[in-house]
Amino acid sequence: MTDLSINLNKIALIRNSRDTDYPSVTLHAARCIAAGAHGITVHPRPDQRHIRVSDCFELAEMLNVEFNIEGNPFAPAMKSSRKDVADYPGFMEIIRQIRPAQCTLVPDSDAQLTSDHGFDLHRDGERLKPIISELKDLGVRVSLFMDPEPEQIRLAKSVGADRIELYTGPYAEAFGTSQQDAVLQKFIDASILAGDIGLGLNAGHDLNLHNLLLFKNSVSQLSEVSIGHAFTVDAIEMGLDACIKAYLRCLY
Template sequence: MTALSVNLNKIAVLRNSRGGSEPDVLAAGVACIDAGAHGLTVHPRPDARHIRSADVHALGALCATRGVEFNVEGNPFAPPRSGYPGLLALCEAVRPAQVTLVPDSDGQLTSDHGFDFARDGAALHPLVAAFKALGCRVSVFVDVGDPTVAQAAVVGADRVELYTGPYAEAFAAGNPDAALRAAAGTARLAQSAGLQVNAGHDLNQANLGPFLAAVPQVREVSIGHALIGEALYAGLDATVRAYRRIVDAATAARSADPGCAGSSRG
């Protein structure tokens, strides 16, 4: 099954642009779950530009109550500071089902590249172990085409999340085939090392179906920017339901294909 996790960062951006509590991030989370989202994703950054630590606690409690997965993204190397206790401390307090490690710096507008395992692998290993000791499944952000993607298993990760920004650009330009082949190859390389595969960044209703049809056994897609933008026109409930139809159709197609096979890690 491909799970849909809705990223709520953009709701928090709107709230923070005006101050106060509207639009309400927790209410948006409830609406997404009611519409069929399998889980919620947040990426609290140290500068609190969108999701804040208090949001992480509130949404973690919501997901636990509603029985859906909570995915917390962040840079494990970012030090604590005022208003941000650090990714490990947040996860220790909230115990999300999954933590997705992303190598983003403070100045990045958005996550736009995966880990360099040759540079970061040794430092990642004990951090991955610390998150797993909290009971979290650990996913690490990787570039499509990275020949060292299997090193994610060496550092102890359970999953990788494919950075799909370049695929989305290629799809919009009308030439997605090479990007799809590269994503499928990277997914298979990761799966051969016992890793499961997630995907995210700039996926939308137009490009998601072709991606899931081409890339084998994607376990989760995390979608926020496009989904919230589309919801401005169609409504949040209708938009989440539309994404559910896409991931459900992809799951059904895989189930009907006897050649599909899973991978070993959780």
């Protein structure tokens, strides 16, 4: 079975739209776990637009399932613009202090609305090698956010990653169109290659209750999907517990 990790960024974004602690990120994490989710994912960006540094530490203290923290490993420390929100200490410093089960490295910037591409390891591979080595020394499993490009996937193995997370935005965009099969085939080929060279496989971005089942049934050796945006919308419509169960049915 493929594990379901719920990304709580959108819950934090709703909270941050008001000067309040409601809705609670940790309470939502607990509810997701009680409903059957296998893990929790957060992506703390330097501007703390949604998940804050404090959320990461509070989640680390209460979680009894896998904790996956995503982010750009090159993100530096940043002063907070709010007195009631702690400064951002730099992505790697968060990981050093928390040591989550998994760290997903993502090549995003503050200017991006959301993560929208994988690493170019011709450009960033050498910079990533010592970071990946440090994370593994800390006992943290390392996943790299990648496009389904064979050459790049081979490079992910060579720089020391344990897993890759395939960026599934292009699949979600092509789903239900004449391009669906051709785009999906790229992900199928990428999953086969990852398995052949000993890389674990995760996937995420724009997966939802409409497109997830086909993806899961098509790609091989899929260990984990992380879902946040669609989950949050579906939970509003269906209720959180029913929503978790609906996603789990796609993954069994």
